Amino acid sequence: xxxxxxxxxxxxxxxxxAVDGFNMTIEKGQLYGLIGPNGAGKTTVFNLLxxxxxxxEGIIKLDGQDITGKSTIEINKAGxxxxxxNIRLFKDMPVLDNVKVGLHNHHPYSTLTGxxxxxxxxxxxxxxxxxxxxxxxxxxxxxxxDTLAGNLPYGKQRKLEIARALATEPKLLLLxxxxxxxxxxxxQELMDTIRFVREHFDMTVLLIEHDMxxxxxxxxxxxxxxxxxxxIQGETSTVLKDPTVITAYLGE
Ligand SMILES: Nc1ncnc2c1ncn2[C@@H]1O[C@H](COP(=O)(O)OP(=O)(O)OP(=O)(O)O)[C@@H](O)[C@H]1O
Numbered sequence: 001x002x003x004x005x006x007x008x009x010x011x012x013x014x015x016x017x018a019v020d021g022f023n024m025t026i027e028k029g030q031l032y033g034l035i036g037p038n039g040a041g042k043t044t045v046f047n048l049l050x051x052x053x054x055x056x057e058g059i060i061k062l063d064g065q066d067i068t069g070k071s072t073i074e075i076n077k078a079g080x081x082x083x084x085x086n087i088r089l090f091k092d093m094p095v096l097d098n099v100k101v102g103l104h105n106h107h108p109y110s111t112l113t114g115x116x117x118x119x120x121x122x123x124x125x126x127x128x129x130x131x132x133x134x135x136x137x138x139x140x141x142x143x144x145x146d147t148l149a150g151n152l153p154y155g156k157q158r159k160l161e162i163a164r165a166l167a168t169e170p171k172l173l174l175l176x177x178x179x180x181x182x183x184x185x186x187x188q189e190l191m192d193t194i195r196f197v198r199e200h201f202d203m204t205v206l207l208i209e210h211d212m213x214x215x216x217x218x219x220x221x222x223x224x225x226x227x228x229x230x231x232i233q234g235e236t237s238t239v240l241k242d243p244t245v246i247t248a249y250l251g252e
Contacts, residue, residue: 001028001063001064002025002026002027002028002061003026003027003028003029003030003062003063003171003172003204004024004025004026004049004060004061004062004063004172004204004206005024005025005026005059005060005061006022006023006024006025006049006058006059006060006061007023007058007059007061008021008022008023008057008058008059009021009022009023009045009048009055009057009058009059009060010022010055010056010057010058011044011048011053011054011055011056012056017228018041018044018228019041019044019045019048019055019225019228020041020227020228020229021058021229021230022041022045022058022225022228022229022230023230024223024230024233026172026204026206026221027204028063028204029198029202029203029204030204030205030220030221031194031195031198031205031207031218031219031220032204032205032206032207032219032220032221032222032223033206033207033208033209033215033219033221033222033223033236034206034207034208034222034223034225035208035209035210035215035222035223035224035225036224036225036226036231036248037226037248037249040225040226040227040228041225041227041228042176042208042225043085043176043208044228045225046082046174046176046208048060049075049080049174049206050072050075050076050080050082050174051067051069051070051071051072051073051074051075052072054069055068055069062075062078062079062080062171062172063079063171065078067080076168076170079169079170079171079172080170080171080172080174081102081165081166081168081170081172081173081174082165082173082174082175082176083158083161083162083165083174083175083176083178084161084176085176085177085180085208087157087158087161088161089149089150089157089160089161089164090149091148091149091150092148092149092150093148093149094145094146094147094148094149095136095141095144095145095146095147095148095149095152095160096129096132096133096136096145096146098149098160098163098164099132099135099136099160099163099164099167100128100129100132100167101164101167102163102164102165102166102167102168103128103131103132103167103168104128131167132145132167133145135163135166135167136163138163138196138200139159139160139162139163139193140159141156141159141160141163144156154181154182154186155182155186155189155190158178158182158186158190159190159193162175162178162193162194162197166197166201166203170203171203171204172203172204172205172206173197173203173204173205173206174205174206174207174208175194175205175206175207175208175209176207176208177208177209177210178190178194178207178209178214179209179210179211179214180210187211187213187214190214191214191217191218194207194218195218207219212240215236215240216236216237216240219236220235220236221233221234221235221236221239222234222235222236222239222240224239224242224245224248226248231244231245231248232244232245
């Protein structure tokens with residue numbers, strides 16, 4: 001069974017069909033890329049997959065479960081986590097707490113338990129600290145656990161955002177332009193991180209990216225969007241050579 005199956009997904013904003021009859025299948029464990037020129041509808045697809053927007057039409061299935069029209073919280077619980085084009089960390093909070101925010105999905109205690117500091121609160125907090133540190137270690141961020149997230153260098157902030165998304169224990173990780181604003185060294189390191197995440201967490205990854213070096217370097221399959229519609233889908237090397245893709249990017 002596929003990890004993600006999207007059928008005939010569409011959304012209309014006034015007169016604009018930002019996503020139009022979109023189909024995509026991602027197998028478990030794949031590194032999959034969604035590319036296309038500016039304004040093609042890529043982020044709108046992510047917003048549909050994560051419940052930010054409700055589709056006008058279509059069906060989204062995650063690991064066989066129909067998640068169409070569910071809320072962002074329900075979809076995150078079902079197993080989709082994402083990072084954003086513009087990093088959205090809690091910059092005034094320590095690195096460790098940023099990851100713990102992700103863990104709260106799976107290690108909840110009631111508000112009352114928290115306010116009254118009941119024994120369960122201390123037990124759960126201890127478990128969460130340990131788990132968050134484990135995740136930070138994987139990303140080589142454990143030594144910065146007490147640093148304010150906003151004080152980390154840019155490349156590490158991106159890593160932390162991925163770490164926080166993984167703390168929600170997703171089945172599918174969506175990365176929206178993870179290499180945006182990175183220098184070539186940071187991009188290279190990011191590629192290694194994404195490959196590592198796939199192996200270490202047995203993860204399926206869908207990413208939006210404009211950096212063709214990253215796309216060509218790590219994605220196994222691609223979907224190219226243009227004006228909200230699928231232009232072409234298939235193996236990365238074949239897709240990137242296709243003349244229609246080159247034309248779409250050059251806007252000819
Ligand atoms: N909430 C909204 N209301 C109206 N129009 C919207 C809304 N969200 C997106 N759009 C429009 O939908 C189209 C697709 O936008 P989207 O941000 O998905 O493109 P993109 O492929 O992610 O672009 P980029 O690569 O520049 O990030 C654009 O024309 C955009 O203006």
